[in-house]
Amino acid sequence: MRTATTGRIHSWDLSTGVDGPGTRFVLFVNGCPLRCLYCANPDTWHLRDGREVTVDEVMAEIGKYRSFVTAAGGGVTVTGGEPLLQPAFTGAVLRRCKEAGLHTALDTSGFLGARADDELLADTDLVLLDIKSFDVAAYRELTGGELAPTLDFATRLDRLGIPVWIRYVLVPGRTDAPGPIDGLARFLSGLGNVDRVDVLPFHTMGAPKYEALGIPFLLRDTPVPEPSLTERVRNQFRAHGLAAQ
Template sequence: MPATVAPGAVTGRIHSWDLSTGVDGPGTRFVLFTSGCPLRCLYCANPDTWHMRDGREVTVDEVMAEIDKYRGFVTTAGGGVTLTGGEPLLQPAFAGAVLRRCQETGLHTALDTSGFLGARATDALLADTDLVLLDIKSFDVATYRKLTGGALAPTLNFATRLDRLGKRVWIRYVLVPGWTDDEDAVDGLAGFLSGLDCVERIDILPFHKLGAAKYDALDIPFALRETPVPDTALVDRVRSQFRQRGLSAH
């Protein structure tokens, strides 16, 4: 039998970590940005996290030592730890080990994922996850493919699985004019989500161009450079569509 690897010895590749309030889960969060992502979303604000090889290798012990520096602050502020990326499920053993250690020490845990690699999330990993932040890029199959380079079905399957497991889920929906604002597609997504008891809220995230300088620095074309940001009326319309289905949209 293979030797058992102590959780602290598990390694992963990360881009960085930061403290965040507002969009990465409840309270003030210690946010760990993992490296590597299988999708290439046209609106991605962090193209510098796409390749695992560009990340820094760390052990789970090193991550926990950094988290411990801010433990008092994040717990007092009603927060916890959020794994994001990149795509954390590209490194499921590492992500699972970090989540397990956080749970063992009483920290609230959140997993921010596209769900595209949801099949890699074991039941044990999800048991150590208090909240899933699920990014659904579009409900139109063709648009999803053009926008991300991937398929929609794995994400929807993952959402259904999370519902079966009774996990708490917050949906993140990036609103991009001309891409994810189609009324029928939004209504279709709202209908799908209204059938899932696990969905607590929908966060409508207006498209922005804050990552444009990163594309320039990496000499990567930013395909949505000329795409306008959504105005207040459009954001309100999309929020209203979700609310009409009985969903809590913000």
């Protein structure tokens, strides 16, 4: 049994269709090692800004919605921030959810995938894996981190047979180059556990948070992708036998 019973969270919410199958109870934890230029939740970057809660408190809140999310074919998603920055807390929540018969999903960049032990992953029904770019230099410029840990984690999830939904944020001028997208599609098509690829058009809805926090939003003037560009990228993934939407 894990001994950690507290963690730092930003909030919780309900969502449908974007954080895993069905209607989900979504737990936003605080703390993230990356600084993605398009991040919509800069208010979750720092652990110190989170509210400390116990696992029991989280489960009590989930309990209020259990019948609803179960009837809607959903479950619980732990997201952030980066849940694997608090692996003991995240693991404890996932374990309690599994014990309660709830479908579990982990939303992660995979950058800290080495911190997810086999026990945590055994309690995870689905991983929402955010792969920011398949170009090493572009990944570093976009996130401040390295790509290799995420690819290692993706390979490990395949080895363990854990289903994955890939999330790929499409940013014009930064993640739309055909070559790296084809490279990523080839990599993913070599895995046996990728159920789908979600191509997510870049947006600026998080810009007011940057202003409130006094942080420059470097992509403020970046346009949202045209529908034709989004469809082109989806078709690139489809060409490699992947279900993309």
